[in-house]
Amino acid sequence: MKSIGNSVPRSGGRERVSGKQRYVGDIKLAQMVHAKPVSINCAHARITGIDTSEAEKVSGVLAIITSENITQPIKRYGPTYADRPLLADNMVQYHGEPVALVVAETSHAAAVAASRVAISYEELKPILTVEEALDPHAELVQSPQLRKNHPLRNTNILDHWDFGWGDITQAQPDITITNTYRFNQLAHFAIEPYTYIADASADVITVYSPTQNPFRLQKSIADTFELPLSHVVIHAPDPGGAFGGKQHPKFEHICAYASQVVQRPVRIELTLEESFQAARRSAATITMTSGFTHDGILVSQDIETWYLAGAYADIAPRVASKGSYLAAGPYVVPHVRTSANVVLSHTVPSTAYRGFGNPQVAWAYESQMDAAAKALGLDAVEIRMKNLPKRGQEFIANDKPADGIWSQTLQKAADEIGWNKPLLPDHGRGIALGIKMGATSGASYAIVRLHMDGSATVFSGTSDMGQGARTIFTQVVSEELGVPFENIDMVMGDTEKVPYDLQTSASRSTVFMGTAIQRACDDIRAQLKKLASEAYKIEEQQISVESGTVHLSDGICKTYTELLKDRFGKLGGEVIGVGQMRSELVAGHPLGGQPAFYEFVCCAAEVAVDRNTGEIAVDKLYIISDVGKALNSQHVTMQDEGAAVMAVGHTLMEHYIYDEHGRIRNLGALDYRIPTIKDIPRDLRSYHIENHDGPGPYGAKGMSEGGTLSVSPAIASAVEQATGVRIRDLPLTPEKVWKALQEIEQ
C-alpha cells in the first residue's frame, strides 16, 4: 500500500500552523450583530420579573429577548426529546441557564447591556446529587408533560434499564467484593469556546456552528422553526476541539430566533465560563458486587449504575445506557445483572464526552479486578488474562463477540512497562483495560469527483475536529484511485455541499465514512472501465483500473487524463462516484444494534507518590490500542497520547465544584485546572496492535476515545501499590490522597 499506513502529514495542517484556518469565530458576515446571554447567580429559581429598561438605554442595543417576550409557548429542542427551551421557561433549572439574550451592534454593547438586565427571582433549593434527586420528597426537575409517555415521568429518574444475562441468583462465587465508585463531572474545555452565527433574515435559515453533527443540527433547527430541510443550511467549519461537547445543539436555536427578531445575522460567542455552563460530562456513582472463584475466575457481576444528568436530557440517557451495557467490562462473566439509571438534577445538562459513558464504568470494573487480585493473592495481569475472551468468543450475551486478540494488548502493556521489575520506594505500577462499543448503527454517504486532470474532490459530512479525518480520508482516496495526496481536496462540514452523514461520534468515521468513500472510489473505477470500453471499443472485462492507471487489454495503459480526454473531448466531463455505508437499527437489541467494532485498550501506569503532600507524579503512562490497522500511525499515536493526557486530567485534578446554591465555583481556566505541559507523564507512549481484524478500510477499527477509558483505574492501582491506599472517588487530588494516607497511618 502506498498511502495507507504511512504517517502522511495532516491535511489542513498548513492552514493551522499559519493562522489561516478559519473557525466559526473567525467568520464575519456583513451586517452581523452580537448577542450576549444573561443568566442568574444560582441554579434553581422561579423568575418573578425581568427589567430591561436600563439595558435598553445602552447605545447600540437592538433587542432584548427574554423568557417573557419570546414567542410563547417557548419552543424546546433536544436530541432525546424536546425539553431544552430556547430561554429559561419561567424556571431557572441550572447555573448559567440563559434567561435573556441581548442583541447589540457590538459585542461590547451587548455585554454592557446584559450586565444591566435586572432579573428578579425566588431562589429554590436545587437538586445537585443522585441522592437528592431520589429523595421521595424531592421536587420534580422536569414537568411530566415533557415526557408524557415515559413510565418514569413522575420521578427524577430520566431513564432506567435492566441489562444482563445468566441468573445472578444461581451464581456461586467463592468470594464476593462490593465497592462503590464515584466519577466526577467534567468540562470538555475545548480550546475553542462555543461560538455561533445565525442568519434567519431570509427564507433560508443559515447557521454557522462548530458542531460535530451538522445534519442533526439541520434537522433540529428545521423542526423548531418548522422549515423543510432544504431551507436550513448548516456551515460547520472544522471545530477547534469538540470531544463530544459539540455533538448536540446549544445556542444555535436562540441565535436563529434572535436573527429572526433583528433581521440581521447574529453572533454569539460564549466565554469559556459560559461554555462550562453549556455542557459537561455526566458524573456517575457505581456500586458493583463482583463474584470470583478462588482461582480468580469471574462468576458474577451485580451492578448498579447511577449517572447524574443535568436539567435537560440532552444525550445523557444514551451515555448512561451505552456505558452501563458494558459495565461488566471486556470479560467473560456467566452471570451479570445491571440496573442502569440516569437521573435529572439542577445542574448543567450532561452530554457526550470522549469515551461516552465508559470511563465511568471502567473506573469501577477495573478497580474491582484489582480488589479481587489483592483478595485472592493473584497478579493484576494474571487475573485479567484469565477472564478475557478469545477472539470470536461471546462475552456479552447475544452480542458481537470479541473482535481482537485482546490478550496481546494486555501482554504488550505489561511487557513494555516492565510489569515485574522492582520499584523504588513510594512508587507503584498499575494496569487496566478499557472497552467501548463503536457505533451501533449509522449512515454515511460520500461523493468523490474525479476531474479531467486526474485530481479529485471528496465530499464528506464528517467533521474534522482535530482527529484528522481529512487526512485519513485523503489517504483512502489516494490509495484507492492512485491520485496523489496533494491533488485531493476534501470538502466537509457544510450541509449545502456534502451528502448526508449521521454524525461524527463513537469513533465511527474511519469505519463508516471511510467505507463509504472506498465504495465511491469503487464506483469511479467501475465507471472508468465503462468509459474506457466506450472510448477504445474493448470489452469491459478486459480493462482494469489500478493505482491511477487504466490498463487496456493489449498491455496499453492510459492515465485518467488521457482516458477522460479521449472519451469526453472538448466538452469535458468528470466521473462522479457515490458510496454509502449503512448499519440499520436492530429491533429488540438493547442499544439498537451490535457495535461495528470494539475499541479495546490497555493502560499501564507507573507513579511516584509524595507522602508529605499527597501529590501523584505520573512517571510512565503507556496506552496500547487494538486498532485493527493503523491507517496513519502518527495520527493513531496523536489520538492515544491526547486522550491519555485528557484522562490524566479527570484522574488527578478536574471536577466541577458546586456550592449549596448549585453554583459552579470553579468556572474558567484559572479555577478549573486541566493538564498543562508540566503535568504530562514523564514517559508517555502509545503502541498499537494490528491484526487487520476490523470492519473498516484495510482492516481498521475505529479509535481515538480508547485512551480515556482506563487511565484512572491504572493510576489508582499504581497509587495503591505505592502507598497502600485505594481511592474510589475521583479525582485523586493531593488533598484526598494525603487524607487517606493520614487515616491509614493512624
Next chain:
Amino acid sequence: MSTTAITLHLTVNGIAHTVEIEPHETLLELLRDRLGLTGPKKCCGEGECGACTVILNGKSVNSCIILAAETEGAQVTTIEGLSHDGQLAIIQEAFLDAGAVQCGFCTPGMIMEAHYLLSIHPSPSDEEIQTAMEGNLCRCTGYKAIREAINIAVKRGYQA
C-alpha cells in the same frame, strides 16, 4: 467612532497601522476585529490559556489581557508574521512534522510562545521547554508532540 476613540499607531508583522480604537479594547480585539488577523485566538479571556499569544516589543504576551491603548508605537508579531512569501518558518514545519497539531485552535499561540522561547533560549532543555510552555493550554495533543516539535525546530537550526 465615538468621542472616546483613541488614535493608535503600531506596527504589526512589519506593517505600520494607524487605527481608531475604543479605550476598552484589548490588543487581541484590535488584531482580530480591526486588522483582520484572526490567527491569535480567544479562549479563556483571562491570560490563562495562551491561545492569544503574540510577540509585543520582543516579548510574548497574552493579547487578551493587554489593552490596545497601551500599545502605542509598539512592534507586534502574530502567527501571520512568521511565514514569509508562503514559506512556512522552521518552527511551523516542525509542529506539523511532530504531529503537534490536531484541532489547531491553540496552535497559533503555542507556536508564538515557542518562537519566543527560542528567541531568548536557542537550545532549551525539555524542562525549560515545559516551564516556558506551561501557560499555553492544549486539549488535543497531550503536549508530548509539542515538546518534540520545539526540539525538532532546534535541531533544524531555527533562528527565532
